[in-house]
Amino acid sequence: MKKPYLKQFPDESGFFGKFGGSFVPEEVKKAMQEINEAYDLIAQNSDFIAELRKIRKHFQGRPTPIYFAHNLTKKYGGAGIYFKREDLNHTGAHKLNHCMGEGLLAKFMGKKKLIAETGAGQHGVALATAAAYFGLECEIHMGEIDIQKEYPNVVRMKILGAKVVPVSFGAKTLKEAVDSAFESYMSDLENSMYAIGSVVGPHPFPRMVRDFQAIVGIESKEQFLEMTGELPDIVTACVGGGSNALGIFSGFIDDSVELVGVEPLGRGSEYGNHASSLSYGEEGIMHGFNSIMLKDSSGNPASVYSVASGLDYPSVGPEHAYLHSIGRTKVECISDNEAISAFFELSKEEGIIPAIESSHAVAYALKIAKDLKGKKILVNLSGRGDKDIDFIVNTYGYSL
Template sequence: MTETLSPSRYRADSAGFFGEFGGADLPPFLAEPIAAVAEAYIEAAQDPEFQDQLQALLSRYVGRPSLLYFAENLSEELGGARIYLKREDLNHTGAHKINHCLGEALLAKRMGKKKLIAETGAGQHGVALATAAALVGLECEIHMGAIDIAKQHPNVVRMELLGAKVVAVEEGGRSLKEAVDSAFAVYASAPDEYFFAIGSVVGPHPYPSMVRDFQSVVGREARAQILQAEGRLPDVLVASVGGGSNAMGLFDAFLEDESVRIIGVEPAGEGLDGDRHAATMTLGTPGTLHGMKTKVLQDADGNASSVHSIASGIDYPGVGPQHAHLEQIGRAEYVSVTDEEALAAFQLLTRKEGIIPALESAHALAQAIKLAPSMPRDGIIIANLSGRGDKDVDFVAERLRG
């Protein structure tokens, strides 16, 4: 879980900074409880019993390792590079989120907490956390923007069936950013009772590092699997980026391999020439959001902008600070994909491979589809299929009819 796969320049310092990004910018009443999480995580990361318990659940409960699948039909259709999909959609609960939710639930139990609280956008983090809470015997409260509740109703039902309390957030843009604000406010009122289980590599230290460590199993598996399948490393990695947990999970094991091109794909929404997008890495500027310094889509007064994406899980006005750092030092690049491009990729994969991807994952697929024809036929792309699209089919059908 905590094996160091990359040089120290890719890791946060003791204060949680990746270069100039990260840290823990918190009011005094939250500084102590968040510091307690950091201390507990450091201890758990060095505890073989904790690691063994987590690895056992990942294997026997989640179903890891997930498949690295050669998308032969899609590759043949496009010409050029061979496209492999890291099938996180095959995990129990249908996405990569279960990887860190189990880790956070075990850590909460270790700290003696009674309740898990979190935000969710597409609902996959909420479902995974509610699942982990049921498994380890904790209460669970999920805050979700009202717009996302309407778009992702099946996941709301799943959370409630699992015993979670789902809180609809009606303020502001009624999406992921407001859900984070709402959940943080409740946590701040009773930090001794709750464990805040952040759903991505965002927030104050230690969350960006902790969630990355829990997700790093994705990249470790993919690295071993592609070496076994092809006898060499891939040329390109692609993964969708909102907060960026699935991307950091894949990227982490390859950071030291300078020959591997690393691409994060964020939502261009309805286009970058307006304000209906969530292209933080492309158009954002340094700022502070949710306890971290990172790149933020913000107005002249430093207030986070309203954002949009067809994919609820990545419509966030910030990004994980490690992503901002990787871009700054030139180790990773970040591009954007429109709603229409993601929707086209969703349909193409479904029809060519019989795999229905999450709309979040379809952003990564869209970039792979762009790249593959321009690469040689022995080129290799790994795209992280971070979740399955069951949650999106009704919304997509309505969109296509429209």
């Protein structure tokens, strides 16, 4: 019998086809190998699995529900629109799914400190939460521009006991936060663990984060079948690095379900105005892995932009690059204005305030729903918009 997809990829070297791998200095490669060996060990350990399940149920509040958006479905008059409510996961987003796993792994390895980058702040908040839970130190690197946009999450991280390090070089956003966090990690490989916030980075992180996020897809498949008696026709999620998308895609990847990643088109397709890596990028190595990335004229990571701080990254997880290259996933783009319009639409029609990142996937569902009568669309509502409210009101007011 053919193995399920998740059992086949990545290979032992961390490659999804030609994408992935570990392109890091020798001393970091040794640290990555240590993490990989520890993860392989605990992933088979029934005690670890039982502990993680206990955390998910009693601390995170899983399973999160699937919600049928009756008002939006009626208004758009086409496909049935459903949301996987990861915004109801503790801390308000899907990020805690892998952060609790990474924290448990760090504790198992005897590490004393968790280090990470964050864009929108959701990964930072989730990791600070995990560090508090496991009694570990926590250091979060965040671009100064994102600190201004997502200040409520900065406050949450500090209340949770994390040290927030402002990043003031370059574009002062997510890419630079990764660079800064990685530099800090290299200064103390023995006592710290770099808890990457998406399905990016050197092996084993793309695999490990996907595995921890797969709970979203596992739950979704079971819940959708129970609710409707069949699978959705389309499953869609926003894609920056791509952790929430791979999480929900994992549950349906071996099924005849259309999987659509939604990238941020920002202000348009011109250079520096978007962060749509799969749509406009080319093969390249960045932050220790080979994938599809946006490049400048010199071949370096390009300047990128998105209204969503969690999506403005010039590359994408290597597994997304592979799945797109073989035609298993589709990629669509949504602009800032479309995403913000969907933010207000979901808030006012269903009483759910979404994260701006998630609003990109919501916008795509609303865009296609009217032409798909009789079909069912499942959107991964990856986070809630509490963190975005001040920015939204200051920039757009209370409606578009």
